[in-house]
Every structure is written in structure tokens, then in C-alpha cells.
Amino acid sequence: MRRFSWFNATSLTLGFTFLYLPMILLVIYSFNASKLVTVWAGFSTRWYGELFADQEFLDAAWVTIRVAVFSSTIATVLGTMAATVMVRAGRFAGRTLFSGMIYAPLVMPEVITGLSLLLLFIGIGLDRGIFTIVLAHTTFSMCYVSVVVSSRLATFDRALEEAALDLGCSHFQAFRLVTLPIIAPAVISGWLLAFTLSLDDLVIASFTTGPSATTLPIKIFSAVRLGVSPQINALSTLMIAIVTVGVITASLISKRAAVAQARDEQAAARATA
Amino acid sequence: MSQTVFAPWENPEEEPLIRFRNVTKRFGDFTAIDDLTLDIYTREFFALLGPSGCGKTTMMRMLAGFEAPSDGTILLSGQDIAPIPPNRRAVNMMFQSYALFPHLSVWENIAFGLKRESQDREAIAARVEEMLRLTRLTKFAKRKPHQISGGQRQRVALARSLAKAPKLLLLDEPLGALDKKLREQTQFELMDIQEKTGTTFVIVTHDQEEAMTVASRVAVMDEGKLIQVATPDVIYEAPSSVYVADFIGDVNIVEGRGTREGERIRLDWAEGQPPIWGTPRGALSTDRAVYFAIRPEKVSISKEKPADRRNMLEGEVVDIAYLGNISTYHVQLANGQMMKAQTANTRRLANRDITWEDRVWLSFTETAGILLEH
Numbered sequence: 001m002r003r004f005s006w007f008n009a010t011s012l013t014l015g016f017t018f019l020y021l022p023m024i025l026l027v028i029y030s031f032n033a034s035k036l037v038t039v040w041a042g043f044s045t046r047w048y049g050e051l052f053a054d055q056e057f058l059d060a061a062w063v064t065i066r067v068a069v070f071s072s073t074i075a076t077v078l079g080t081m082a083a084t085v086m087v088r089a090g091r092f093a094g095r096t097l098f099s100g101m102i103y104a105p106l107v108m109p110e111v112i113t114g115l116s117l118l119l120l121f122i123g124i125g126l127d128r129g130i131f132t133i134v135l136a137h138t139t140f141s142m143c144y145v146s147v148v149v150s151s152r153l154a155t156f157d158r159a160l161e162e163a164a165l166d167l168g169c170s171h172f173q174a175f176r177l178v179t180l181p182i183i184a185p186a187v188i189s190g191w192l193l194a195f196t197l198s199l200d201d202l203v204i205a206s207f208t209t210g211p212s213a214t215t216l217p218i219k220i221f222s223a224v225r226l227g228v229s230p231q232i233n234a235l236s237t238l239m240i241a242i243v244t245v246g247v248i249t250a251s252l253i254s255k256r257a258a259v260a261q262a263r264d265e266q267a268a269a270r271a272t273a
Numbered sequence: 274m275s276q277t278v279f280a281p282w283e284n285p286e287e288e289p290l291i292r293f294r295n296v297t298k299r300f301g302d303f304t305a306i307d308d309l310t311l312d313i314y315t316r317e318f319f320a321l322l323g324p325s326g327c328g329k330t331t332m333m334r335m336l337a338g339f340e341a342p343s344d345g346t347i348l349l350s351g352q353d354i355a356p357i358p359p360n361r362r363a364v365n366m367m368f369q370s371y372a373l374f375p376h377l378s379v380w381e382n383i384a385f386g387l388k389r390e391s392q393d394r395e396a397i398a399a400r401v402e403e404m405l406r407l408t409r410l411t412k413f414a415k416r417k418p419h420q421i422s423g424g425q426r427q428r429v430a431l432a433r434s435l436a437k438a439p440k441l442l443l444l445d446e447p448l449g450a451l452d453k454k455l456r457e458q459t460q461f462e463l464m465d466i467q468e469k470t471g472t473t474f475v476i477v478t479h480d481q482e483e484a485m486t487v488a489s490r491v492a493v494m495d496e497g498k499l500i501q502v503a504t505p506d507v508i509y510e511a512p513s514s515v516y517v518a519d520f521i522g523d524v525n526i527v528e529g530r531g532t533r534e535g536e537r538i539r540l541d542w543a544e545g546q547p548p549i550w551g552t553p554r555g556a557l558s559t560d561r562a563v564y565f566a567i568r569p570e571k572v573s574i575s576k577e578k579p580a581d582r583r584n585m586l587e588g589e590v591v592d593i594a595y596l597g598n599i600s601t602y603h604v605q606l607a608n609g610q611m612m613k614a615q616t617a618n619t620r621r622l623a624n625r626d627i628t629w630e631d632r633v634w635l636s637f638t639e640t641a642g643i644l645l646e647h
Contacts, residue, residue: 162339163372165359167386167437177385179378264420 022241030233031254037228047234057235060219064199067130067215072136072194078138079145079194080187084175084209087153105143107153113140121208128210136208137198146192146195152186196243279489280504281314288351290315290441290473291336296345298331298497305331307497308345317559318467318474320484322520329477332360332442333496334477336368358439360389366440371430371447373418379429380414386437387532392567404432407466423457431463444476448483460486481521485509493517509568514647518566523601525572525612531563531644538644540565543608550583550639567642569615575634576601576627582636588612590631604626604635 006030030048034041051057064107086099105113117136126132157181164174209218216239220232281287283421289312298306307329313319321329334340338359346353350645353625354362374382374542383404387397405411408428413421418429427447434442447463448456464487467474477483485505492502501513512518515526527549529542540549540563551565579585591611592603595618602614614635618625627633 021378029570157370157372159370159372160374162337162359163368163374164368164385166337166364166366167433168360168389170360173389179375182374261419264296264417267420 011263013189025114026233027237030230031074031236032230032233035230037233041063047230048238051231051234051238054231056214057216057219057231058194060214060216063130063213064216067133067137068195068198069204071134071198072137072141072191074134075142075194076145076187079190080144080149080183083146083153084179087150102143104165105140106147108140110140110201111207113205113218117204118207128208128213130213132210133215136204137194137201140201140204141194141197145187147192148190149183149186152183156183166208172180180225185253192246196246199239199243207267221239276340279316281317282490284314287314288497289313289348289593290350291475292346292348293332294346294348296332296335296342296347296646298328298335298340299343301507306335306342306498309499311492311502313473313475313500315473316471318464318476318487318489320488320491321475321477321494322481322484323479324520325479325492327492330445333366333445333475336441337364337443338362349563363440364443365434365437365441366443367430367434367445367447369424369449369452371418373426373429373433375418377511378415378417379410379421380420382429383433384434385433385640390437400436400567404436404596406436407469408432423450424459426461427451428462431466435466435472438470439472441473441475446478446575447476448480449478456483457486463487485521494522511643512566512645513554515564515566515645518619518643518645523613523615525569527565527567527610528562529565537639538563540644543610546607547585549586549642551642552640552643564645564647565642566645567637569601569613569643570599571637572612572614573636574604574614574616574627575636576631577607578634579636581637582642586612586635588633588635590627590629590633593627600625604633604634606635616633 007186027039029037031043031045032040033044033046034039069266082102086095086102114136117132117139121128121132160182161174164178165171168237169177200217201215202221205215206218215237220235223229223232279350281536291311291313293309293311296305296309297304308330308333309328316451321332323329331340335342336349338354338357341355347356349362349364351497360424374385380401383401384397387400392400401414402411405414408431410425410428411423413429418543419424421429428451431447444463448459449460460483463474467487474487476484476487485508488505491505491508492504493500493508495516501508501517503511503513507515508521512521518524519526524576527540527542529540529549531538531540532551533539535554537550538553540551542549542565549565573579574581586606588604588606590602591605594601594603597618599617604612604614604615606612612635
């Protein structure tokens, strides 16, 4: 057994406190009976009830979910295509420039991305609303998908695609029947990443939204400017819960698959010996 | 009754299945295949043998359609295959990594190519069952590739590439991932399957024993060129050059000056040493440096001077490699030249009379070795 070390214990406590104390406080106060956020007056689920009765919040939630689903789906399709081309195309003049340009939005300040998109939408006379937010979110989350998918494709055995071609597939069939099923976990986690990014984006959404479409982060931000209400705490707690469940599910699925594969491979090795 | 020998390459009326005509393949500045001409016949088991980087894999990939020749043409059944994409060629390939689809079962892997031809379900199922029986995989049909052993995966890859009954099957180092015992056993299985299906096989390998075992003809390659194309016994017994002799099996090479005397060549190879008598391969230009090549197993070793051998050389045992069934003696001749002699260990080790630092006589007949120009 490893010896207990005060240094390790302290580091761990400090680190996790730093990361999770704010969220724990938020979760606790969401069950506060008092209307005052900083005064504890006993346990209650009252604010959750009020939250679900508030049509404005429900509308905002519905907008956010639609934006996240559409933008992450489009971003996944485009990002996967970009990754496939970048990994597959081999060497060509300007390859480094192209791959750099795909990843540049990762480090671009959101304010600048938002502003430039706003200028574009005004310039081409597009009415701002859900559609423009979807476009904007697709733009920046696409490169995250591309990063995730291309790292999976880099270790993908090219011979598998060649085997599919050799057995009579067209290039598109080879991608659909062989490549896509194999890289599916990366594509799904790319989608989840894009979905989460879209869910919590405030800056770009507030640049590109119009009066008809208010997303949850925008709603929360504007509500908080009028003072933090326990309703917001309840809403935030729900969002934390959704994200946590999503992340744990995704990691469990991939871990189970890896464990099952390792077990099967060991069994096969024993059968040979 | 004598059996008809399979040798279509000796029949001038036989139409080759594959013809490489002055094929060159360049990758940038690098020439992988250099003006290569070769015919391969129906039902042949043809081996491309050479060190890595000699262009053998490039030739295979050109046949499969993954690479196009820079110059020259490749004909399959008389038809130029350059414009035909890989998915429309009557050629299938077994990949070195097997390239089994990990998300599909053994059954689905084998059915994969058949489904692309949109055959009806029953015909596909019947063909897959036939392939499973041929490769003894019926029990494993429902397993995924990672749930079976390496040898079984190899057989799945073979079954999958044979399922569409291609005119030509390409095998890229098919046994490279198997251990030695399994590899030897699988070589015979491959030959058996090749005979049963009547498919033309082209195998790429760097393992000379494998090529010798399975192939009807072997092409030895180096730096994008064919060095020699012949049956395994000709390659071994009558190599065309020192390169081939050295690449296939073990060989002693002695350099000297050759003089023709009747049907034989006299090789003067060292001051004060008796000449070596050998047989030339075809016309040999005399009075220039030539190479005498002899296989170690054709050299006899004895402590007493043998009576009636044309070639006798005296030397000292420097090293003995004991391999169980055979022993190889490394003998140093008077001028420092090393020569290997191999004997079968028909007697027990304790009864062996030759040991380190013994003076011994090496002897061989005048037809045992061969004289080469380069």
C-alpha cells in the first residue's frame, strides 16, 4: 500500500476546492428556501418549480437546444469532411497553411469571431435570429470536431479503405461502410463537444442573435445583471447535471468498449497459445 | 506414368495472364520500378522476392490499382488495366496487415465484397459458407476479428480476398505476422488452396524460404529491376549472379581469374593454391575476374585427404555452428579465405570427429559449383 502523504493530500484538496467550490455553492444555494441568495433558510425545491413555470426561461432553453443540435450536427459533418481531407490528401502545396487555417479559430478571441460574423450578416442582409446563431456556432465548433476526428484518423489503418476499394466499393461506399463506423466514437465525441460548446456560448451568440432568439446563457447573463435570483441557481444546477450525466455516459461507453476489446484480445491470444 | 509438368512459361503459344511491358514507376525523384518487363501465366503461384525497398510492393500495388505506372503498360488478359479503378478489377488483394474490418464479424468480412456485386442473399450466404469451409473457419463465423487468433485472422483475410473468385490474387507478405511453425504450416495450406481454386497467385515476400516453398516461379528483384526470374530450383542451383546466389540461401563466393579448358573453367584464385574447377553458366568470357559460387552443403569436409575429388582444398576449422540437424563448419583456407561446409548430423554429437582448429580437407566435384560473371 502506498504511504499517506500530507503534501499530496493538501495539493489534491486545494486543487479540487479551487475547481469545484463555486459550483458546489451554486448547487447548495439552488435548494435554498430564502429569496436572498446569500442567506441560508432551509431546504426547498421551490425555485425549480418556479423555473419550470417561467415561460421565458423555457423558451430560451428551447432555442438553445435547437441551436446546439443543429449547429453541432452541421459542424460534425463539415469537421469530419475537413479532417478526412487534411489527413488523407497527403502532401500538397499549401497543406500546412490549410491545416493552420482550420485550427486558427481555436485560438481566435471569441469577441473577434462574433464581431466579424455580425459584420458579415449585416453585410449580406441576413435577418439575425436562430439561423444566424446556428451558422456562427457551426463556424467555431467545426474546428473542434476537426481536431478530434483527425487525431483518430491519423492512427487509422489506410489499408482498411484500400481493402474496401479492392473488394468493389466506390470511394464514398468505402467511407460510409468502413471508415465512418470505425471512427464513429471520435465523430460522436466531436458532436458532444460541439453540442456543449454551443450550449454554453455567450459571446458569439450575443453578437449574432436577434430579438427573436434568446439563448439560455444570454438569458442568464441579462437576468443576473438585475440581480442573482435563486431561479438562476436552479437553472445552472440543472445544466451542470445534464453536462455531468452526458460526460460520464460518454466516457463509460468508450471505457466499456475498450475493456471488452482488451478481454476479447486476451482470450484470442490464450486460444492461440 | 509421367505427370505433365506445369511450365506454361516454356510454351510460346501460352497467353500470359499478366504482362508488364517496360513498366517504370517513379515517386518524385525516386525510381521504384525501372523499365520492367515480365509475364505471369494463369494458375501460376508467382513470388516477388527481394529486400525491402526493391519495388516488389509497388508492383503489387500497380496490379491492384492503387498506383499507376509512370511509363509502360500492364495487361491483364490482354487488356490495359491502367484506366480501370481498383474496385472494377478482377483482382483481389490480401493485405499485409490483413486489413480486416474490425466492426464486422468474420462472416460479414467475407461477405463484404460479394454484397458490393449486389448478388442475391442466398448466393452470398452459399459462397461465404463455401469460403468458411475452405479455410476451416465455420466455427468462428460470428466472431469479430479481435476475438480470433492471428492464424485465424490470416485465414479470414484469405477467404475474404478469394470470395469474389478473382482472376488474380495478390498476397502482400501474407505470413509475415505468424510465428515460424504456423508459417510453415500455412505455406502448405496456401498451396493447397491455390491448387483447389485454380486462382493465379502473386505473392510478395522478403522470406526466401517462403518463396522457394510456395512458388512455381520466383522473381528476384533489386532496386526496381528483375535480377532473375526462374523456378525455385534454377534460382538455387543456377543463380544468374552473385547477388541472387547470395540472396537465396547460404553460399561461398571465391573471386579469381577464369580460363576455359574444354567444358570446364579453371579458376586461379590464390598464389600457391590448387585451382578450382567449375562449370560455367552459359558462355563465360575468360581471362577476367569471375566468381565461383558453391553452396555449403555441396562441400564435403574430412580429416583425411579424399582420393578422387577434382577439387580439394586444405584448411583449418575456425568455427562450428551446430543447428541440431546440420552443422556448418567455417574453414579458413591457406590465404585467409573463409569457406563454409555443411554436413547432416547423421551421428550423435559425441561421435563427431572434427573439432575446432583441426586441419581438414574440403572437397567438391567440378559440377557442384557455378561460375558467375558478376
